[in-house]
Amino acid sequence: MKIFESLNMNEQFANPVLTIGNYDGIHIGHRKIIARVREKAREMSGTAMLMTFHPHPLSVLKPDTYTRLIIPLHLKKRLIEECGIEVMLIIPFDEEFKSITPEMFVRDILKNKLGVKAVIIGYDFKFGKGGVGNVKMLTKLAQKYGLHVEVMKAVTIDGEKVGSNAIRKLIMNGDVKKAAQFLDRPHMIEGVIVKGENRGKNMGFPTINLDTFNELVPKNGVYMTEVELDGKRMPAVTNIGFNPTFDGKKFLVETHVLNFSGNLYGREVAIYFHERIRDEIKFDGIDKLKERIAKDVAVAREHFKKTGDRL
Secondary structure (H helix, E strand, O other): OEEEOOOOOOOOOOOEEEEEOOOOOOOHHHHHHHHHHHHHHHHOOOEEEEEEEEOOHHHHHOOOOOOOOOOOHHHHHHHHHHOOOOEEEEEEOOHHHHOOOHHHHHHHHHHHHOOOOEEEEEOOOOEOHHHOEOHHHHHHHHHHHOOEEEEEOOOEEOOEEOOHHHHHHHHHOOOHHHHHHHHOOOEEEEEEEEOOOOHHHHOOOOOEEEEEOOOOOOOOEEEEEEEEEOOEEEEEEEEEEOOHHHOOOOOEEEEEEOOOOOOOOOOEEEEEEEEEEEOOOOOOOHHHHHHHHHHHHHHHHHHHHHOOOOO
């Protein structure tokens, strides 16, 4: 996949079929749109292209209401490439770009600059200065400038629309299991292993402490997770929060990796969230905490045994 981080590109592509959007999360709805882009590109002997924006437009237009990204940019690039997009355009969403009117966007950028032949977008697509452009306006402008337009309907699961905002809320509420259904994969955070207080080790459950750079960390609590190291995933239990039993003041992401021992300080890992076990609780002493951790680990072992992972 070729990636361009501005519109100042000196390359032309055959019969571009373009989708446009924030594409935060690359969820099942996004994947359905991308699949249609690829299909249409094959029909037209064209190029499957995707335009997205960085930073997220809401962080510029409505910083007070901006919420955390589901995935960082580097992961978005990887997932989009895996979906089969051939050219990705990452447009800086700055003062100049946000002042472009809907007609200027279609005429000057899509038609004249990129030579787009077809545009495939989601049902809730907005564009242009002030967000005044919508699907109806795009369709009208596309007819004027000779572009083919297709609008994809919402994808639903159990009657609920799949969307980035819905997924974001699920993760923030701790419902990582349902979020995984919407994403078609477990929510993941990445980071570097840093030194902790060794409390887990002293209780017989050594943990790794993650210093994460992801914006969207699930709600405080205990989760069944997997830790990915060097491409290998290992079953684990992760606690997110402040260690209330010890009156902790520091936010921590602590993970006990099942059947693993070793020094991982300084290593980069990813943590995949499968299901929430419980809230973070303040226990009456270390013995009660150890007893509950043992139960959490047993729950996780049973879960991974059922899902076929080797323990």
